[in-house]
Structures are given as structure tokens and as C-alpha cells.
Amino acid sequence: MIQTPRAAGGSRQSNQYLRCFLEWAFWAVLVGVFYQQTTYFDKDIANYAFGATGWPRVVAITAFLVATFQLVMQIHALRMGLAIEGGQGRAESISAAQWAHRVAIFMWPFVFLFVTPTVGAYVSIPIFIVGFLLLLGVRKPIPLALVLVIVYGLLLAVFTRFFYVALPLGEETFFYDVNVAIVEFVRLGR
Amino acid sequence: MEQFIHGTLTLFGSGTTISIFFLGLIGGMLFGAIPGVNMLTLGAVLLPFTASMSAENAIMLFSVIYCAGVFGGAITAILFNIPGAPENAPTCLDGYPMTLNGQAGKAIGAAVSCSAIGGTASALVMMLATGVVASFAVRTFGPPEIFALIVFGLTVSVSIGAKTLWKGWLSVLAGLMIAAVGTDPIGGVPRFANGSILGMEYHSYYLTAGIHFIPLILGFFAVSEVLGQAIAIAKGERQRPKASLEFPTIAEFIALRWTIVRSVFIGLFSGILPGIGATLAAFLGYSQAKQWSKHPENFGKGELEGVVAPETANNAATGAAMIPLLALGLPGGALTAMIMGIFQIHGMEPGPLIFITSGDLVWVTFAAMFWANLLIIGLGWLQTKTVVHILKVPFRWLAPGILVLAIVGSYALRNLFVDVWIMFAAGVVGYLLRSTGYSAAGVVLGVILGSIGESAFAKSMQLMDYRIVEFFERPVSALLLIASVGMFIVSVVSEWRNGQVKKVVPG
Numbered sequence: 200m201i202q203t204p205r206a207a208g209g210s211r212q213s214n215q216y217l218r219c220f221l222e223w224a225f226w227a228v229l230v231g232v233f234y235q236q237t238t239y240f241d242k243d244i245a246n247y248a249f250g251a252t253g254w255p256r257v258v259a260i261t262a263f264l265v266a267t268f269q270l271v272m273q274i275h276a277l278r279m280g281l282a283i284e285g286g287q288g289r290a291e292s293i294s295a296a297q298w299a300h301r302v303a304i305f306m307w308p309f310v311f312l313f314v315t316p317t318v319g320a321y322v323s324i325p326i327f328i329v330g331f332l333l334l335l336g337v338r339k340p341i342p343l344a345l346v347l348v349i350v351y352g353l354l355l356a357v358f359t360r361f362f363y364v365a366l367p368l369g370e371e372t373f374f375y376d377v378n379v380a381i382v383e384f385v386r387l388g389r
Numbered sequence: 390m391e392q393f394i395h396g397t398l399t400l401f402g403s404g405t406t407i408s409i410f411f412l413g414l415i416g417g418m419l420f421g422a423i424p425g426v427n428m429l430t431l432g433a434v435l436l437p438f439t440a441s442m443s444a445e446n447a448i449m450l451f452s453v454i455y456c457a458g459v460f461g462g463a464i465t466a467i468l469f470n471i472p473g474a475p476e477n478a479p480t481c482l483d484g485y486p487m488t489l490n491g492q493a494g495k496a497i498g499a500a501v502s503c504s505a506i507g508g509t510a511s512a513l514v515m516m517l518a519t520g521v522v523a524s525f526a527v528r529t530f531g532p533p534e535i536f537a538l539i540v541f542g543l544t545v546s547v548s549i550g551a552k553t554l555w556k557g558w559l560s561v562l563a564g565l566m567i568a569a570v571g572t573d574p575i576g577g578v579p580r581f582a583n584g585s586i587l588g589m590e591y592h593s594y595y596l597t598a599g600i601h602f603i604p605l606i607l608g609f610f611a612v613s614e615v616l617g618q619a620i621a622i623a624k625g626e627r628q629r630p631k632a633s634l635e636f637p638t639i640a641e642f643i644a645l646r647w648t649i650v651r652s653v654f655i656g657l658f659s660g661i662l663p664g665i666g667a668t669l670a671a672f673l674g675y676s677q678a679k680q681w682s683k684h685p686e687n688f689g690k691g692e693l694e695g696v697v698a699p700e701t702a703n704n705a706a707t708g709a710a711m712i713p714l715l716a717l718g719l720p721g722g723a724l725t726a727m728i729m730g731i732f733q734i735h736g737m738e739p740g741p742l743i744f745i746t747s748g749d750l751v752w753v754t755f756a757a758m759f760w761a762n763l764l765i766i767g768l769g770w771l772q773t774k775t776v777v778h779i780l781k782v783p784f785r786w787l788a789p790g791i792l793v794l795a796i797v798g799s800y801a802l803r804n805l806f807v808d809v810w811i812m813f814a815a816g817v818v819g820y821l822l823r824s825t826g827y828s829a830a831g832v833v834l835g836v837i838l839g840s841i842g843e844s845a846f847a848k849s850m851q852l853m854d855y856r857i858v859e860f861f862e863r864p865v866s867a868l869l870l871i872a873s874v875g876m877f878i879v880s881v882v883s884e885w886r887n888g889q890v891k892k893v894v895p896g
Contacts, residue, residue: 222825226559232586233566236581236584236586237580239581239583239584239585240573240578240579240580240581240582240583242576242578244573244575244576244578245576246575246851247575247576247847247850247851248850248855249847249850250576250578251573251575251576251578251580254569254573254843254846254847255566255569255580258562258565258566258569258839259566261562262559262562262563262566265555265558265559265562266555266559268555269553269555269556269559272555272884272885297623300623301620301623304616304619304620304623305616305817305820308612308792308813308816309813312806312809312810312813315806315809316806320796320800324793324796327789327792327793328789328793331619331788331789331792332785332786332789334619335619335622335785335788336622336623336785337785337786342786346786346789346790349790350789350790350793351793353790354793354797358797358801362430362434362801364797364800364801364804365804366797366800367806
């Protein structure tokens, strides 16, 4: 079905209304949950009348008021036929593979976070580096190896040998042993 | 003058002292310029070694690290949109767009020069008026005035980096909400550490200690920048910034003279107040530069003034922060707290008597800070000429290194892996904030000032017996609060008139 310009304009404006309400709803839910959580520490404090909840609750209520005022201003702007800031996001048509690529860029760090306590940082960091390079489109083996060696080498030299930042060594016995072996080699040379 | 010359001669009169001076200067600049670590990392590493140094050398070393580290953080802010320290966060707002516009050299050159100007001016004030300024600040600024100053600072800085005033306020309020997590500053009650959401109970020792701002800053700036660039690469839209070595001209500095002078005063004023320090100075310097600028619409797009103002102000705060430390024993931030620790390690107590009992120490420190700020010009320009070439390396090769440094930096803070989770979560949130017009800088400002503000408010209430009207009976707090209300009204009216809305272009 071909959309007329007027229909397209109407659809764009209703999208903008929806966007404003969703933004407000996000803040309302966030503030609501924040406020509700203050009930778990609603205790009196000696010598301070407002207690532990006074400040966070005032901040939460203020945030709700500002979000509501923002909504009112945005609706006023839309009714006056004006565009709201950040409200003209253009729709992009992208393939499923492109979507998957973008999701992978965001998810890869969380995969790293999830596995590191188990396999240890000295094993997971090189895999993380190579994985991120591949996600960024680096395919040639020489740059892949070079970046890995430089970044991992600097990490070991500066933060393990010199400063000794005690990164997680892993919970699984095999990985723990590998991590310890790497640390011992870097720090003690054996 | 005689004491300054004596301090300078002592500083440069021994090979050991000179070596320690340059160790602090170069170490501070390097650590400030490496994403993921900062001057506090260097300070923490070196602190145990100060026990074997003389008190003069140890205090001098940390004072020089302080000056150099605050400058060093500007480099990563400008080149990669990653502030080396919270006080460099506003520098990102125009410094990074300048890099994208092929003006990295100009931005770093301006940061170098203005850091030196701000730092030198504050070192001079420190030498001339430590005793007078410190006693004035302490007599005049009690908790109500500090609370009023924070309100003022938030009011004038709230729209930094945000598309609209309301988004700016919501960003700051989100920061204040994050700052409320952790132990309450008056009664020590743990907040948001236990509870239940949708029937799922949670209990976290980590949240009892609060959410630290370093992982948040690394997430909001470093991780979100890398994610943003990675998405731009995936879309095929990323353009590599040009590495330029075009430095600012004398004429450009002369044109910005009032911005520099204003920022020096803002830095001095903020630095003197314990706990406020360089971060608020940088935000205030930036917001005031924008407010007084003939072209405020250019801010955020690569305006030189937007680099000059925060970098002058944050370095001007370094010398000023030493004033309450030396004269009254009140540290204004983490590094000055380490200096306080050095005093204790050496069995000394800072305070008014220190000028009599340890005159040599005080004047070597003053001289070291003065010369460090002057030397930043030479070393900083040398560093600029080398560091700018990093931009020639493809970003896709640099990105994993930046992330690994950020991972180590956030983990090393407290040896807690949950800080790395917080950092990556903040990275995703930071990416969303940028794409929806909210301000990551505003959230950071809220987080940093939140706990100081709450503590100052609570102490004020106890002090004033809950009479809120007393805020308006004290001249300084009244002035600041009235100015805040005035600023708020002006910003709302201005937003209403021309800020928030734009005409829809037909078609």
C-alpha cells in the first residue's frame, strides 16, 4: 500500500508522541522502582530527622517531576507543529546479519564478563581481544597477531609484572593452573 | 620571594630531588594520558615508597604528580573521548569533536598551554596567600555554603552535553540516584544493598560500599565510545580523524583571554573548598565559557574555548586544593588525601604551624608545583607531537587495547570484578544516553557531587536545627542559592523560547 505524504506525516507525528510517552514511562518506572526500594532501609537515624530515605526520595520525586515536565514540553512542542530534539530518528533498513553483527558487538563484552570468573582473566583476555578484533572486521592474520601480542604483552608486562594487579585466576582447576602458570612465568620467570 | 628562591635552589640543588621531581612530572603526564589508569593509580603505587624518602621529597613528588596528572588526562579526553580523570570529562565535549575535525594538535596544544597557565596562576596564589585564603575559606564556607555551592554548580552545569535542559537535569538526577546507593553519610545505614524486585530478593555487600565513579566514567566514556565507533565501523560510516600538529596561535589565545582569566578564578575558588576540587571547577569553567561565549551554539561541535575553559579551571584548582591541605589539614580530593597520608607517615601534622615548623618543606612544594606547571608547556608540547600520531593507527586496532586497559583500570580500583560489570553496563547505558540526547557528563557530575551534597545538606540541617530558611540568612549561601534560582529561571525561559524546539522542515 502506498502511503500518502499526509498519512506519512501523521504516522511520524504519532510515532513522536509514542516516543515521548515511552521516554516518560521509562523514567516513571525507574523512579518508581527506586522509590519503592527505599522502603527497605526506611530507618530512623539518631540526630537526623530526615533519616536514610530523605535524600534519595527527594531526588526520586524531583526526577519524576522533571520527566513529567519534559513530557508536557514535548507534547506542547508537537501540538505547535514543532519537532522535538532527538525525535527525528530515521528508520534504517538492515539485514538480519547486520543486526546480528551489531548485537554481537554489544554482547561480546558480557560474554567475557560471564566466563572470566570461571576461566580466569589471563585466558579470557586474549580470546576477548581476538574476538573483538574479528567483530571490528580485522581479518588479516598479521594485524590480529600483532595487536594481540602488543596488548596482551603490555598487560602482562605493566600490570602483572610491574604493578601486579591480581586479576581473577579462574575457578575451574585446569584454567586456574594455566592462569597461575602465566602469572608465575611473567613475575618469576619460571 | 626569598623563600621561593630558597625553595627553588633546594629543589634543583640535589640530584635526588631533581630525579624525584621529573619522575613525578613525567609519571603524572604519562599516567594521566593512559586510558584506564590515572594519577591516583601512580599515587597508590608510589605511596608505600614514600616512607623511605624524606618528607620534603615525598610531598613534593605527590604535588608534582597532581599537577601533571590533571593535565595528562586531557590528552585521552581529546584524542579518544576518554577522560583520564573526572576533572577532564568536560574537555571531551569539545576536545574530541576537534579531533574528529582534524584539529587534535590545536586542542592538545590549547590544553597544554592553558593547564600551565591555570596551574601557574594557582601556584602563585598558593605562595602569596595560603594562610589568608585558607582562613577565609574555612570561616566563610561551612556545610550550608558548600551545599549552596553544589546546588549552584549543578544549576549552571546541568545542560553540559545534553540536547535539552530537561535531559540535562534528568541526567544529573540519575547521577544523584546512583550516588545515593551505598552507606548513608550520616547514620551509616546501608541503602539499596538489600531488597526485592518483582519477588526476587537481592543482597549485595558490593552495593553497601556504593557504586564507585571510576568504573562509571570508564564505562560512560571509554566503553561507550568504543561501542559507538564499533557500530559506526559496522555501518561503514566511521571516518578516521586526521592527525594534525597545528597548534593554537597567539592570536587565538589573546581572543580567549577573558575565558582563561575567568576559568583561573573559577578554578581557584573551587579548589580552595575541601571536597569540591577540580571536577566542579572544570564543569563550572566549561558552562561559564558557554554562557559568556558569542557563539554558544558551537559548543559541543569542536569549539577551542570548550577545551581552554575546563583545562584552565581544573589545573587552577590543583594549587588551590593545596591551600586547605597545608594550612588546615583538610584534603580536598583523593590525591590530596594521599598527601595527608604522607604527612602522617612522617609523623607530621599539616596546619598553620607547618609554615613555621617545616618552612623548607612548604616552599620546596610551592616551588615544585610552580616549576612543574611551567615545564608542562615544554614537555606537554613534546608529548603532543608524539601522542597525536596514535591517531594514525586504525581505531579497530586500538579498540581492544582501550577496552583491556579499561577492564584492568576498573578492576584494580578495588580488586572487585563486579566493578568491571558496572563499567560495561555503564558503557551500554552511555551509548544509549548519547543516542537519546542525554548527557553522560551530567550523570558523572551527579554521581561525584551527590554524596558531597547530601552530606553537606544533612550537616547544614543539624547545624541550623532544620530551619531551611537559614540558608537565606547566611550571606554566601543566600547569594549562591538566589543565583541558582535566577540561573534556573533564565535557563527555563531560554529553553522555552529557542532551545528545545526547532521548526519542522517541510517535506
